[in-house]
Amino acid sequence: MKNTLTTLLILAVFSVGTIAQEKGSVLIQNATLMTITDGIIENGDVLIVDGVITAIGADLSAPSGVSVVDGTGKYVMPGIIDAHSHLNTVSTNESRNPVTAEVTMEESINPNSVSIYRALAGGVTSIHLMHGSANVIGGQGETLKLRYGVTQDEMRFDDAKRTIKFALGENPTRVHGQGNGIQPRTRMGVEQIIRSHFDEALDYRIKREAYLAAKEAYEGDRRGRTAPPVPVAKNLRYDVLNDIIDGEILVHCHSYRADEILMLMRVFNDYGIKNYTFQHANEAFKVAPEIAKNGAYTSVFADWWAYKFEVYYSTAYNATILNENGVTNSINSDSNELIRHLNHEAAKTVRYGETSEADALKMITINPAKQLGMMKWLEV
């Protein structure tokens, strides 16, 4: 049987506890396989060699040295991916400036947190470790493989796409506007922060490239006729903003209200930014067709709302409505507690709106994989 899932979607086997921390090879036999992209296979076998799924079928045999797990009566599905987590951060928010694109969660990973173990026990094998929502443009995120007891480097996905956190609405306006009397204090200020910083970044790129060209010309001029340029220092923040505009970094934007969701889509269209995800997006159901039309994604709670004013107008049918409008939607936790039962959270979309079980499962597997730019790991 053709292999449709590769390294990223590491298998999690219900009610088998000890294998999770071993790395390498295993053969699971005679289980119900929930492939996500290729339906359900009854009495199926899955062979993993050195961390890669190499075969799916029936009556597979284990190469020498590979342990065998009897999956009779059990289910095998891809490991759950949580697209919004602060599970094991050293710090979550560099909240002293409305724009901190230069900081990265890659340098804020705590590999020793017991929460990793608990999340694994809930079937989550990968997370999107995110910066917090204090800033309009926050820090870069990091996609992690959950392994308990390894180094911070060993947790990182080497080839995962870079991501970054944006935040709209009450959080950045409260932290910076209300807290320090600096922009943004309003939603319109939030928009201008994004626009002005993108413009500054583009302006910096022009000047930096001109300086580098002039420097090369000056240093290559043996006759000394060329004047040296005034150096333009490398600017880490603007480099990251330019990478966003160039599509090198995927934006995940904390947002709630329909008006700000529409605003960001307009801004991103102006700068040619694609493949971004609205996180939380409680009012996304109101503008689901527009989100689908712009090719944006959403990553939402199943049924969590009313904890702030901007989160009052919500519905448990949000995920279903988005899905039915063709939006690639995921269900996330943003919580060290919810992460332990994301399968139940996804199941709520079946209860609220009769999303199919297959689509509900996609919301915690392949959909977040797409949103995190892990498509390299999937054969579609």
Add this chain to the structure above:
Amino acid sequence: MKIKTTFVGMASFLVMLLAWPQMPSMAQEVPAHAITNVTIHMADGATLVSADIVWRNGIIEQIGVNESIPFDAFIIDGGDSLHVYPGLIDGMATWGSPETPRDLPRLDNPGKPPYDRAGAQPQRVPEHYLNEDKAFEAAMKAGFTLVALGLDGQMLPGHIQPFNLSAPKLTQAHVFANPLALQGSFETAPGGWGSGAYPSTQMGVMAYFRQLMYDATALQEHMMYFEKHSEMTQPEQNDVLEALFTLVNKEYPLYFEVDSKEEIERLFRLQDEFGFDVVLVSAKEASALSNELKSRNIAVLASLDVTEMPDWLEKENKEAKKDDEEGSESEEEGDSEDADDSEDAESEELTEEELMFRSKQKEAWEKEINNVSALLEAGIPTGFTSAGLSPKELQQKVDLITENSTLTKNDIVGLMTVHNANILGISNRVGTIKEGNSAHLILTDGPLFEKGTNIHIQVSQGVINDFMED
């Protein structure tokens, strides 16, 4: 006759001229000092018994047995019972440094703070910031004769500069050498929640540090261009960025205060990007990365501030020792089974979870206590930093470490003398007792760090401080 007299006079004058260098010192020379009849502890661990040491003008002139002591020397007779060690060196301390003010005013724009509010003050040099501090005299009395001073601060507090500990109050006159490194840490901007600034997280410190280095690189280049092209825009005056040129150009190492394995790994990222040398300060988990430290040629100024033995382990060890001592008596009297039963009864009171916890706690504690010995075994250049420990606390920690690891008290003396001198790059002058070296010595009445040993005299750059006069 007249010719003979003249000839004799001239000949005498010539002889006197030739003999002038060998003639006894004139009254204007600084008199020598000598300690005689002592056991001198040499760098390789060997000892010279009933030996003498002479120094003049702060420099060791003679070491040996039955040395001819200069006639003008002030002599201290060791009575064949005292010991001379090289003066102890503290690899890094912040004594005398002004503390960061506690009540900082709130910033209008905490995202764009002035350098000092961000914690970036690499331009500061300790000799300009010497306050009174009781720690100086306490260290002298504990046998320290030299200290590499840093400053109290955050991510880049300033330079590291060595000083002679020859007086309880230090001034610029006590500078031993020019600054030899920059000081760094992952400390965030001061001010706390109300008055804080960027960077307020470790990831922020790393990003801010990178930007400082990029800015310093650009400024240095601008200054270089301007030297040859005065018609161009003049570069800005920026002493913070200029202080970083030594790091940009890899002229100075960065002495970085860090403990956890993960933070050391994050420091490696900065080192990989900018290529400067690093010395770890404190480094309580450094042995977990011995291979990496070795491949990067990173030295460690280790803290000896280890945690106390867990109470249950201390109790267990005491009982085990008592059992061993009473073991033979018990066997003779046939009580051994009863003893085993009582042990089983106690361990039965502990749950499996508690037993597992104790096992992990013991493993973690033993790893911590063996940090320095593991670094030495791995061949990592390892020295010592007091890292806030008082001399009394230091003695307690030395006892704890030497009783529970392979480290000996002699090893610890080595950390504080020859190893520190090597790491600080001043081994051509201090760290060992050698002719030509600076006179940094201590006179004790027993082996260093043994119970009951007192420091009688401390000599720093030839200046004597006698602590037994009272």
